[in-house]
Amino acid sequence: MHRRTLLTALSTAPLTSWAAGTKLRVAVIGHTGRGNYGHGIDTMWKAIPATEIVAIADANAAGLQAELKTIGCSRGFTDYHIMLAEVRPDIVAIGPRHIDQHRDMMLAAIQNGAKGIYIEKPFVRSLAEADEVIAAAEKTGTKIAIAHRNRYHPVLPMVAKLIADGAIGRVFECRGRGKEDPRGGGLDMWVLGSHVMGSAIVLAGPAKACAANVYQNGRPITKSDVKEGDEGIGPLAGDEVHARFEMGNGLPFFFDSLKNARLRKPAYDDPASFGLQIFGNAGVIDLRMDQEPFAWIQKGGEARKPVLADKDLAKKVSSHEISGLDLVAAIQENRAPLCDAIHGRQIMEMISAVYESQRLNGQRVTLPLKTRVNPLTRL
Numbered sequence: 002m003h004r005r006t007l008l009t010a011l012s013t014a015p016l017t018s019w020a021a022g023t024k025l026r027v028a029v030i031g032h033t034g035r036g037n038y039g040h041g042i043d044t045m046w047k048a049i050p051a052t053e054i055v056a057i058a059d060a061n062a063a064g065l066q067a068e069l070k071t072i073g074c075s076r077g078f079t080d081y082h083i084m085l086a087e088v089r090p091d092i093v094a095i096g097p098r099h100i101d102q103h104r105d106m107m108l109a110a111i112q113n114g115a116k117g118i119y120i121e122k123p124f125v126r127s128l129a130e131a132d133e134v135i136a137a138a139e140k141t142g143t144k145i146a147i148a149h150r151n152r153y154h155p156v157l158p159m160v161a162k163l164i165a166d167g168a169i170g171r172v173f174e175c176r177g178r179g180k181e182d183p184r185g186g187g188l189d190m191w192v193l194g195s196h197v198m199g200s201a202i203v204l205a206g207p208a209k210a211c212a213a214n215v216y217q218n219g220r221p222i223t224k225s226d227v228k229e230g231d232e233g234i235g236p237l238a239g240d241e242v243h244a245r246f247e248m249g250n251g252l253p254f255f256f257d258s259l260k261n262a263r264l265r266k267p268a269y270d271d272p273a274s275f276g277l278q279i280f281g282n283a284g285v286i287d288l289r290m291d292q293e294p295f296a297w298i299q300k301g302g303e304a305r306k307p308v309l310a311d312k313d314l315a316k317k318v319s320s321h322e323i324s325g326l327d328l329v330a331a332i333q334e335n336r337a338p339l340c341d342a343i344h345g346r347q348i349m350e351m352i353s354a355v356y357e358s359q360r361l362n363g364q365r366v367t368l369p370l371k372t373r374v375n376p377l378t379r380l
Contacts, residue, residue, distance in 0.1 A: 028090035033064020036097030039121035045321035085113040101233030124345035129373040146338035170283025181274040185260030186240035206249020211354035213244035236377040
């Protein structure tokens, strides 16, 4: 698809059947001081003509007043349960990055008739929570979309086609790394590695098995290393993660994250961290999470080149505009969003499998996991 055709389709397709009708009403949930409003989960709706923000909830009264002014909305609540019951919005935007709130917020939105939910990543704290939310949403038909922005990038299906067409020859493996900043290891895997794992699922299918090792200060983690993680993640351990997954199409996918392994600019302008590489016998495709260009290809001894370079498109991805448009279309067309709750659970299966394998001394474990609780609670 040419650039102009692609941008036109993204900006107009979801608006066709809503142009003559009422806009979808959006209620935003944030929590100032406890995850705030995520990465623009509140402001994204201004770029989507088919929606309008009608109410905001924030348990922090001062934060609520500031947000109302920022958004230009007059209706605010300090209790999101009251907001959802009174407003009965079409879409609920759940912004807090602290995910210990996600399960309750989603269930409340579903119970109050939301057609769609757009939620900051990571999804929820455990597979048990994911199972519960998915079951509730399936009963009501609520569409859940997760803010893994890279999943919505239009270049991703282009990369899949390049691989299928043999652009890099026979594919041998995929290798991904987290951002590897001071959060490196377990926290990095949860918060940023989830982007990398999600892209690997798109290109290689859901993981079928995992063997992994998790270390703290150079030794295998033990029960004494388990602490409450930042951002409401729950039990967390490890400053170094090494995992090998067997993906749905048979390819091995390796994921690694080491604390403070990422080199900073200007010492190194193109860090290998926070990306995914697909290796073939005739070339390499390199995905750079949250960067533009998002995907690069290098064949043989040739210089690498972008699969598509488009700054306008990158802005639409980073601002969540494309993912918001996709959720509107999913509601219209009664289909799953591109990054739906099932996809979110598949990512969580991979994260949980890393710790379950480590709990079993690096043993290979198959997915989906039998245990649905955080494996660190069973050390």
